[in-house]
Amino acid sequence: MTKTITYIFPVYNNAPSLQLLYDEMRSKVIDKLAKKYSYEIIFVNDGSKDNSAEVIRQLVAKDKHVRGFLLSRNFGHQAAVSAGLDRAKGEAVIIMDADLQDPPKVCLDLVKKWEEGFEVVYAQRRVRKDSFFKRLTANVYYRLLTSLSSVDIPRNTGDFRLIDRKVVEVVKNMKEYHRFLRGMYSFAGFKQAPVLFDRHARHAGKSEYTLKKLLRLAKDGVFGFSDAPLKLATRLGFSAAFIALLGAIYAIASKLFFTVNVPGWAMIMVAVFFMGGVQLIMLGIMGEYIARIHDEVRERPVYIIDEELNPAVD
Ligand code: UDP
Ligand code: MG
Numbered sequence: 001m002t003k004t005i006t007y008i009f010p011v012y013n014n015a016p017s018l019q020l021l022y023d024e025m026r027s028k029v030i031d032k033l034a035k036k037y038s039y040e041i042i043f044v045n046d047g048s049k050d051n052s053a054e055v056i057r058q059l060v061a062k063d064k065h066v067r068g069f070l071l072s073r074n075f076g077h078q079a080a081v082s083a084g085l086d087r088a089k090g091e092a093v094i095i096m097d098a099d100l101q102d103p104p105k106v107c108l109d110l111v112k113k114w115e116e117g118f119e120v121v122y123a124q125r126r127v128r129k130d131s132f133f134k135r136l137t138a139n140v141y142y143r144l145l146t147s148l149s150s151v152d153i154p155r156n157t158g159d160f161r162l163i164d165r166k167v168v169e170v171v172k173n174m175k176e177y178h179r180f181l182r183g184m185y186s187f188a189g190f191k192q193a194p195v196l197f198d199r200h201a202r203h204a205g206k207s208e209y210t211l212k213k214l215l216r217l218a219k220d221g222v223f224g225f226s227d228a229p230l231k232l233a234t235r236l237g238f239s240a241a242f243i244a245l246l247g248a249i250y251a252i253a254s255k256l257f258f259t260v261n262v263p264g265w266a267m268i269m270v271a272v273f274f275m276g277g278v279q280l281i282m283l284g285i286m287g288e289y290i291a292r293i294h295d296e297v298r299e300r301p302v303y304i305i306d307e308e309l310n311p312a313v314d
Contacts, residue, residue: 003038006090078220
């Protein structure tokens with residue numbers, strides 16, 4: 001029996017590029033691999049506001065290897081990919097952007113590495129064409145995340161990657177509500193390897209990763225994979241206590257050895273505000289974790305499927 005490769009595309013307002021995406025996938029990847037592998041294409045419509053759902057319907061109607069899952073609203077990129085992973089049937093799964101930023105032909109390299117025995121093959125950007133701001137923040141963020149958490153998340157890597165069935169099963173069984181997939185693949189382990197590529201400019205439309213969504217993803221990475229922020233409380237507490245001790249020594253010394261009358265007003269104000277600030281920050285950090293515990297215990301679904309198009313594929 002020939003093995004199947006599943007291609008998952010999360011779709012949010014990508015209607016203008018979907019047909020071209022399908023054509024390119026067929027001509028540049030799928031047809032070239034046709035002798036060795038069968039294919040399955042999964043489009044997960046993440047509550048798009050344009051007519052992406054209609055375009056997906058047309059693609060499903062034309063090709064029986066294409067499946068569509070229409071979510072009931074916008075659940076976010078990580079949730080949409082999770083929906084695809086949960087239903088993928090292939091022995092290998094490739095996750096790609098639906099806006100043609102990830103060049104289809106790179107899939108051939110991903111598959112080659114997979115054939116060499118690697119279970120996670122991630123596409124790593126050779127150069128980032130993003131804005132200076134995005135490059136800088138991404139750099140600082142990844143450095144921070146790697147130093148804070150125990151999982152090593154490769155740099156300059158997005159969600160574009162191939163993962164083996166073994167890893168798909170592991171990730172499917174991780175039921176966490178706040179999903180940071182890159183961290184979850186790293187957590188899973190297995191043999192991992194990079195493939196270098198150049199990312200394209202977007203084919204159409206604008207980035208749907210708004211600053212708000214990016215910040216949420218960044219927080220999911222830190223709070224989901226590190227308890228360092230919680231430990232910050234102890235460190236800040238000790239530092240503050242140490243500073244207070246120095247202050248006390250100074251106060252006693254000045255009382256004993258100098259006759260000057262120290263008003264000390266400024267010092268007290270600084271100390272009060274400093275301690276207040278530290279306590280509020282720590283409360284906020286505790287709140288982050290508690291909110292996450294709350295979200296996890298509710299066990300709400302990560303995504304809700306409204307309609308399945310072509311759920312059965314041979
Ligand atoms: N996406 C999604 N839900 C969202 C935002 C984005 O499914 O709420 C999808 C989008 O359709 C695309 C991928 O996630 O296939 C990456 O999004 P985008 O291209 O906007 O991000 P960028 O490439 O700028 O990081
Ligand atoms: Mg994109």
